[in-house]
Amino acid sequence: MAREGADITIGYLPEEEEDAKWTINEIIKSGRKAHGIAGDIKDESTCKRLIDEHLKFHGKLNVLVNNGTYSLQHFIIDILKLLLQNSCNARSM
Numbered sequence: 001m002a003r004e005g006a007d008i009t010i011g012y013l014p015e016e017e018e019d020a021k022w023t024i025n026e027i028i029k030s031g032r033k034a035h036g037i038a039g040d041i042k043d044e045s046t047c048k049r050l051i052d053e054h055l056k057f058h059g060k061l062n063v064l065v066n067n068g069t070y071s072l073q074h075f076i077i078d079i080l081k082l083l084l085q086n087s088c089n090a091r092s093m
Contacts, residue, residue: 002026006063007033009054011046014038033058051079 002008008027012020020036027034035057039046054061064080 001063002030002032002034005032007058009050009057010034010036011041011050012036012038013040048079051083 008024010020010023017038020038024034024036035053037046037050037053039049041047041050051061051064061080061083
């Protein structure tokens with residue numbers, strides 16, 4: 001996605017830190033912005049933190065790819081709906 005112009009946030013488990021740093025460096029080398037956040041996406045607070053920190057770092061969220069559990073995917077979909085609704089409301093003002 002970075003090669004197509006996306007700025008990326010990667011959520012990863014703490015034990016995946018080395019791989020995450022390598023991937024982030026590769027994204028940056030391709031000319032895009034990237035950062036990572038350690039945590040377990042099975043935890044609801046980690047999911048919220050991922051989205052909050054992504055928005056702080058990048059300013060917007062266009063696409064979310066989640067390899068989490070089924071129930072968390074529904075939780076994140078609800079958050080995305082709220083974000084999109086707020087974004088649409090802000091544009092119409």
